[in-house]
Amino acid sequence: MGQVFIRRSTAVLLFLVGALCIVCVALLVLLLAPDWRQSGGETSAHSMPLDATPRTSPAAPAPRNTPVNTPVTTTDTAPKEPWEKEYRIPRTTLPYHYDLYLHPNMEQGDFTGKVTLLIGVTAPITYLVTHVKKLNVTSTVLVRRGGGGEEEVEVERSFEYAPNEFWVVVPDHVLLPGNYSLTLEFAGTLTGSIVGFYRSTYTNAAGEKR
Numbered sequence: 001m002g003q004v005f006i007r008r009s010t011a012v013l014l015f016l017v018g019a020l021c022i023v024c025v026a027l028l029v030l031l032l033a034p035d036w037r038q039s040g041g042e043t044s045a046h047s048m049p050l051d052a053t054p055r056t057s058p059a060a061p062a063p064r065n066t067p068v069n070t071p072v073t074t075t076d077t078a079p080k081e082p083w084e085k086e087y088r089i090p091r092t093t094l095p096y097h098y099d100l101y102l103h104p105n106m107e108q109g110d111f112t113g114k115v116t117l118l119i120g121v122t123a124p125i126t127y128l129v130t131h132v133k134k135l136n137v138t139s140t141v142l143v144r145r146g147g148g149g150e151e152e153v154e155v156e157r158s159f160e161y162a163p164n165e166f167w168v169v170v171p172d173h174v175l176l177p178g179n180y181s182l183t184l185e186f187a188g189t190l191t192g193s194i195v196g197f198y199r200s201t202y203t204n205a206a207g208e209k210r
């Protein structure tokens with residue numbers, strides 16, 4: 001009996017590690033994909049999709065000077081949104097650093113977390129993107145970090161653009177070059193057969209405890 005219990009505990013530990021690995025993979029997609037995508041895009045630039053932007057480095061996007069309340073009547077001919085045309089993280093944003101917090105909830109088979117990305121903006125931009133996949137982002141906070149001060153930037157809208165696995169953040173004004181921190185809170189599910197098996201084991205163990 002004691003041996004069985006030890007084996008069960010070991011199995012619980014192993015599956016806990018497995019579950020956390022899945023979470024980590026999901027977060028690596030979130031955090032590291034920008035770099036991977038950039039280099040991948042460079043090595044296969046000759047085979048870029050037809051609607052991709054030209055290979056020559058485009059000039060910095062022109063700041064949107066149009067007041068928000070000006071009616072726009074040319075939507076029929078307007079080009080697609082930039083985050084729809086470009087599947088890479090723009091070179092005008094550099095990821096410097098990130099802090100990550102994870103709270104797995106093994107009983108419910110899901111997790112919540114928070115990541116704060118320190119981003120360097122090198123040219124005026126009207127939107128930010130970061131990669132997300134299979135995560136529900138529940139909160140988006142953008143803060144400008146200047147010399148000795150922090151100032152929250154109002155986010156006009158933030159949303160997932162799933163085809164490019166982007167989380168798009170549109171501030172209410174043009175972001176000038178400088179450092180910004182983007183804090184996302186998110187929730188996800190610990191899916192997969194390994195986690196499922198872990199959960200059934202855990203239920204037995206919990207039944208003994210409670």
Ligand SMILES: *[C@@H]1O[C@H](CO)[C@@H](O)[C@H](O)[C@H]1NC(C)=O
Nearest residue numbers: 096118120145146147178179
């Ligand atoms: C932005 O942050 C990076 C990394 O911490 C730092 O090296 C750089 O000096 C900062 N730039 C400004 C303008 O604060």
Ligand SMILES: *[C@@H]1O[C@H](CO)[C@@H](O)[C@H](O)[C@H]1NC(C)=O
Nearest residue numbers: 110134135136187188189190
């Ligand atoms: C995201 O939210 C939707 C709707 O609330 C839900 O169906 C889905 O399972 C959630 N996905 C994750 C990964 O939490």
